Amino acid sequence: MSPMPDCRLPAGGLIDRNITLNFSFDGIAMQCYSGDTLASALLANGQHLVARSLKYHHPRGIVSAGLEEPSALVTVTDQYGSTPNLKVTEVVMRDGLTVTSQNNHPSLKRDYGRFLKLGGSALSAGFYYKTFLWPKQAWHKYFAPIIRNLAGQGRVDPTPDHAYYDKRRKFCDVLVIGSGPAGCAAALTAAQGGATTILIEQDHILGGSLLYTQDSIDGLNATDWAADTSEALHALSNVTVMTRTLAFGQYDHGLIQAIETGKDGDINRAIMWKIRARKIILATGAIERPVVFPGNDKPGIMLANAVCQYIRRFAVSPGTRAVVAVAAEEDRLRAIAAMQDAGIEIAAILSPGDQIISATGRLHVNAVTWKNDKGQRQRTKCDLVVMSAGWMPTAHIFAQMGEKLTFHAETQSFLPSLPEQSHHHIDPVGGARGVLHMDACLADGKASAHDAMADFNMHKHLDLPRPAVAPAPIQGFERGKGKAFIDFQNDVTTADIALAQREGYGHIELTKRYTTLGMGTDQGKTSWTNGLLEMLSISDMEAAEIGHTTYRPPYSPVSIGALVGTETGQQMTPIRHTPFHKGFADLGCVFQTSGDWLYSRYFPQPDETMAAAIKREALAVRNSLGCVDMSTLGKIDIYGADAMLFLSRLYCNDFSTLKTGKLRYVLMLREDGYVLDDGTISRLGEHHFHLTITTANAGKVWQYLKKAAMVDWPELDVTLTSVSDQWASLAIAGPYARDLLSALKPDFDVSPAGLPFASVRIGHLDGYPVRVFGVSFSGELSYEINIPSGYADALLSMVMEHGKAWNITPYGLETLDVLRIEKGHLSIGTEIDGRRTADDLGLGKMLSRKKDFVGRALSQRPAMIAGGRQQLIGLISEQDEPIPHAAHLSDTELDQNGCAESLGYLTASIYSPVMDHYIALGFLKNGRQRVGDTVWAHSPIAGQSIRLKVTSSCFYDPEGGRYRG
Amino acid sequence: MLLITCPHCGPRDESEFSYGGARRIWPDHDANPDQTETAMLDWHQTLYLSPNPSGPLTEIWYHGGGCECWVEIIRNTKDHSISNRQKGRAS
Structure with missing residues (x-):
């Protein structure tokens, strides 16, 4: 293998030549410098050919220098694993990356898929709909396996991702997205005016287009001005600068979601930010529009701003002999100046109006043929074509909220409208609204920041004029016949667009789906306007009629790991422990998850199976004494003059005669008449009740009670307090339960007459404050002892110590279930499953006929009583x-x-x-x-x-x- | 993601709330204890035929991630603009 040519310029660029980084591309070791992107690193090593296209497997190179890159997608492997479909322009170089090309068999230079183009029309727009209809079995057996193998791009790494991700939030007055001239000016102005400001930049340094211009600001070189501004913004205490952060979506009420990509050494590989701003200033710049001509997809054909960027920012020469096809004079002169500085020979400069007949070359462009305005056919050799048809505003984030962009004939592009109503949270500035010149962008950013301060009624603001948008080049380039690409990523040509119009798929949404225009991972960033102009040229519709397809987040593909954040595996939900957890663990408890709870399941003795343990525990309760944790029940304290009325409306049975010190089993219906929950109501005083809710329903019924009290019947005098976590609850059950309760030194009468079934006592056990409820889920004599959670250990120790006399046996959920099934007691989620009436459950008699209650009317619907x-x-x-x-x-x-x-x-x-x-x-x-x-x-x-x-x-x-x- | 102003906690993110649907006015509970066809129809109407306008809708949200109170708001379903209808009532 011959050594790669070194295309690095001897001096200049925002790279650190003291730090050399190693990486490999398709197994070939390469080197670059700190500050490079993967794109500039590959170009510095002379590697233009980096991919094969989706459909035709055409050789593809690097077209752009930004997130709009349609062609150069690769798989990057680092210490975390491999990530497919990354744009080479978005990967900031770090040491040790392994880069592989995609969608080629067997290699980039020799790809069998290229023979697909011999099939020609078989792969035109809509080919799926037309080609594989017959014979019937052929699709599954023959076509699908081949197409699945050939189509698609990178492959997902199937191994688990062990990197850390996080989700975080921020708030601010002004959020500026993008740090080019408009963004920097806006952030600086807002910050100096006193607004809390966040500046987000997708790149790893601030500056945007300032990083590769020769212009000057306030007598200072623009790149130096960007560095100074960056320093100033970092120093201001009311500004947060977030680099490597991609704002990918706008949501309601000023919410922007963004992904921050970690640097080497950061704990998190990526962080998802939710940033809520009072005003969003969208300074995302503009994307350059490719020129449509036959062969325009060959490696070596690049956007004009990308060429400037590689030369000026990365000190890389993307070619040696260039043809320039740039429509706007200013852009053309800028590109020529950059190439001259880099020592690139200018082979030809095409004038707007010239007809580009073709670009040729197998793996790299080697010549361009065109006709000039006098009709003379010309051809020149070259290894670089610099193209630009104009600019398109990057207003995607603006349009994501459903606001349509309007086609603007003067700029030949879709523009966002300026905010007129105050509830607009977003204000596009600079390139994002069609303002192109650097001075105008600076002024626009500044004016927008003053507008924001005016909205906030801040003292210091001026009413500055907003600069005018820059018109599109007066004339573009004509093209000859042949395959001219509009969408590089999905291989959509001018012929495909024309076919879609001919075959009745003329609506923009249909054209998109029929041709796949704009459906790649780049979402048509470079192709949409060219697609629209192509449609305009062949249909009789107006641009406003054609419109654009729907913009949706994410603006650019984002890490799914960051969207998931920390919520994986054991971190999905918090684990709740009851107050008895430690005590039970010491007793040898086996726990199980039950909702959010880690709940006692059973208490095996040495070498005992679960079945044997359940049998032993159940028989102990039936014949002697057991104890079980009931702390997970929802417990609600209800107080107020109307508490009784409130409860009688909510629960279906009649308990109006319930006396203080007594409790009742109660049933609650939903509004639609089905059973929602069961539980107990204990009357602690004239206006004071204690309510229990089943564990599974604790949260839901609590919400429901709050709604009843606050929304449905605000006139009732009732106060609800959740005391679920405040009371630990231990049930003692079995024939000797009363004997144990006596032994616990109660300061109240626990005789059968003093504490009968279905009663409640407030008192003390050996000095500890308790509430004792005479209720039974097991069917045995049983008391639920509630004690303030902090005393749970003390209660458990007392119970286990005094219970020894009756061989007290702790039991868990398994035995609890056995005992309740033996008694036919109901369980939420199993018997009470949301489809059962009270009568289905054998509880029809509980429905009171004397009062009204929630669910009464609809529980009498014909089908529910049939x-x-x-x-x-x-x-x-x-x-x-x-x-x-x-x-x-x-x-x-x-x-x-x-x-x-x-x-x-x-x-x-x-x-x-x-x-x-x-x-x-x-x-x-x-x-x-x-x-x-x-x-x-x-x-x-x-x-x-x-x-x-x-x-x-x-x-x-x-x-x-x-x-x- | 909405920004909902809780009368107790101030402006908070939607993720702190759970949706309680359109605010419904239940038929009078105590006025009509007899089971009549009308009562059933009233309940049916309220429960199953809740409003779904293109425009302002009075709805309730439960602030489970904050004060655990229900908040009543008027949300315009066209553009998600929100105005608070009344102060939440502590209970």
């Missing part, structure tokens, strides 16, 4: 075999197709230790009338069909003698 609904029942296995989970119930066996009519399904199935057989809960059509019948339970998942006998949903102690003590 016969034939599924009702909660119990089931036991006839053969005493395990019952498959979630089986469907039916009266018939499965037919030969494995089908049977479903009459219901199982919600829970367990082995019952106390009854020593298998039981289940489920819903069955007309279930309560079918007690005693035998039904089929089919489980296609378990591959089982078994016979079950229908029983009452309460298997154990249906009379309730045990829990009453």
